[in-house]
Amino acid sequence: MHVLDPSDPAFARDPYPYYARLRAQGPATRVALANGSYAWLVTGYEHTRAVLADPRFSNVPPQAAGRPKPDSPAQRARACLARHMLNSDAPDHTRLRRLASAAFAPRRVNALGPRIEKLADGLVTELAMRLERDGRPVDLVDAFAFPLPVLVIGEVLGVPEDDRDDLRKWTYCVGSPANALPASAVDEAWTRLHAYFTGLIGQKRREPGKDLFSALVHDTAEGGLDDGELLAMAFLLLFAGYETTMNLLASATLLLLTHPGELAAARRDPGRWQAVVEEALRHASPLEATTWRRTTQEVDLGGGTVIPAGASVLGVLAAANRDPAHFPKPDAFRPDRYLPSADGTRAAPHTAFGHGPHFCVGSRLARLEAVVALPLLFDALPGLRLAGDPTDFPYRPGLLVRGPRRLPVRLP
Numbered sequence: 416m417h418v419l420d421p422s423d424p425a426f427a428r429d430p431y432p433y434y435a436r437l438r439a440q441g442p443a444t445r446v447a448l449a450n451g452s453y454a455w456l457v458t459g460y461e462h463t464r465a466v467l468a469d470p471r472f473s474n475v476p477p478q479a480a481g482r483p484k485p486d487s488p489a490q491r492a493r494a495c496l497a498r499h500m501l502n503s504d505a506p507d508h509t510r511l512r513r514l515a516s517a518a519f520a521p522r523r524v525n526a527l528g529p530r531i532e533k534l535a536d537g538l539v540t541e542l543a544m545r546l547e548r549d550g551r552p553v554d555l556v557d558a559f560a561f562p563l564p565v566l567v568i569g570e571v572l573g574v575p576e577d578d579r580d581d582l583r584k585w586t587y588c589v590g591s592p593a594n595a596l597p598a599s600a601v602d603e604a605w606t607r608l609h610a611y612f613t614g615l616i617g618q619k620r621r622e623p624g625k626d627l628f629s630a631l632v633h634d635t636a637e638g639g640l641d642d643g644e645l646l647a648m649a650f651l652l653l654f655a656g657y658e659t660t661m662n663l664l665a666s667a668t669l670l671l672l673t674h675p676g677e678l679a680a681a682r683r684d685p686g687r688w689q690a691v692v693e694e695a696l697r698h699a700s701p702l703e704a705t706t707w708r709r710t711t712q713e714v715d716l717g718g719g720t721v722i723p724a725g726a727s728v729l730g731v732l733a734a735a736n737r738d739p740a741h742f743p744k745p746d747a748f749r750p751d752r753y754l755p756s757a758d759g760t761r762a763a764p765h766t767a768f769g770h771g772p773h774f775c776v777g778s779r780l781a782r783l784e785a786v787v788a789l790p791l792l793f794d795a796l797p798g799l800r801l802a803g804d805p806t807d808f809p810y811r812p813g814l815l816v817r818g819p820r821r822l823p824v825r826l827p
C-alpha cells in the first residue's frame with residue numbers, strides 16, 4: 416500500500432495530482448500515513464460536502480473521553496484551550512456557535528474595515544521602505560501575510576497593541592510541528608497563553624470594549640459562556656484566524672504575481688478583487704483538509720465505499736475545490752469563474768470555508784481582510800515581483816494548512 420508522507424516537500428508543494436488519482440478511485444480512500452496511522456480521505460466535491468453535513472461524522476477528538484488526567488500546568492492549560500466548538504458536536508456545538516455567530520454578525524465585522532485598512536497600510540508602507548532602502552528581496556509572508564491577520568485578530572479579541580508580539584510568539588510556539596521546538600518552550604507557551612486569556616477575560620468583564628470578544632464575554636443569551644468556554648473560544652479564534660488568512664494572502668499574492676494578466680485586469684477594474692479572492696480560495700485552499708472527523712457508526716458512501724465505525728476521516732477541501740465535475744479546467748487560476756456570466760450564472764461555491772454546521776465563523780472577516788489588503792499592496796507597489804523561482808518556494812508540511820512558507824519579493 417502506498418504510504419502518504421505529508422511532510423514530503425514535493426507533496427506539500429503540489430498535492431493535487433495525488434488527490435486527483437484518489438478522486439478517480441471513488442468517494443473516499445483509506446490511506447496509510449507515514450506516522451503509522453490510517454485516514455479515510457474524501458476528495459470529491461459532492462462527497463466532501465455530504466460528509467461535512469452528516470452527523471455520523473463526529474468532531475469530538477477520540478481521546479477526549481478517556482484522556483489521562485492532565486498532571487502539569489501546561490497539560491491542564493492545553494486541555495482547557497482544546498475545549499472549543501471545532502472539537503464539539505451538537506448540542507454543545509450549536510450553543511457555542513450561536514454565541515460566536517452573534518459576535519461575528521455582518522455589521523460588527525464590516526465595522527472592522529477601516530481598522531484593517533489602517534493596519535494593512537502600515538505594513539505595506541514599511542515593506543515598501545525596506546524594499547527601496549535595502550535593495551534586497553524581502554519575505555512577503557514575514558512582512559505582510561503573517562502580521563496582518565495577527566494584528567486583525569488582536570483587534571477582534573481587543574488585545575492591547577503592546578501584548579500582540581507576545582501573543583504572536585506563544586501562538587507560533589504551540590502551533591509548530593511536534594519536535595520542532597524544545598518541549599519546555601512549548602509548555603511555557605501553553606501556560607502563558609492560558610494565563611494571558613484568563614487575565615483578558617477578567618479585564619473584559621470589568622471594562623468591556625467595542626471588540627467582538629467583549630461582546631462574547633457579555634452575551635448572556637442561553638446562559639452565555641463560562642470562563643473555560645471563553646478561554647477556549649479566544650484560543651480558537653486566534654488559531655483559526657491567523658494561519659488560514661496568512662495562507663490566503665500569501666497564495667493570492669503568488670497567484671497574481673505569476674498571472675500578470677489577472678493582476679492587470681483587477682487593477683483596471685477594482686470590482687474584480689472579490690472574484691480574485693474567491694478564486695484564490697478555491698485554487699489554493701488555505702485549509703487543505705478539514706479537522707479530523709470520526710465515524711460514530713458504519714457509513715456507506717455509495718459506489719462500494721463503506722467507512723467502518725470509529726474511522727478517522729478528512730474532507731480534503733483542496734481536492735474538492737479542484738473537482739472537474741464542478742469546476743471546468745480546475746487547475747487553472749481563472750477569477751472570472753466568480754464573475755456573473757452573461758446569463759447570470761457563476762461557478763459553484765467553493766468549499767474553502769468548509770460546509771455544514773462547522774462552516775467557518777470568520778469567513779466574512781477573512782474575505783474582508785483579503786479584499787482590503789491585496790489592492791492596497793499592489794497599488795502601493797506596482798512594480799512588485801517575485802525574487803526567485805516559485806517552484807523552489809517551500810510549503811508548510813502537513814495535511815491541514817497549505818500555503819508558501821516564504822515568498823521573496825523585490826522591486827525592479
Ligand code: HEM
Binds near residue numbers: 781
Ligand atoms: C482564509 C481564511 C480562513 C479559512 C480558509 C478558514 C477555513 C475554515 C474551515 C474550512 C473551517 C471548518 C473546519 C472543519 O470543518 O473542520 C473553519 C472553521 C472555523 N473558522 Fe475559519 N477560516 C479562515 C479564517 C477564519 C477567521 C479569520 C476566523 C475568526 C477570526 C475563523 C474562525 C473559525 C472558527 C471559529 C471555526 C469553527 C467553526 C465551528 O466549529 O462551527 N476562521 N474555518
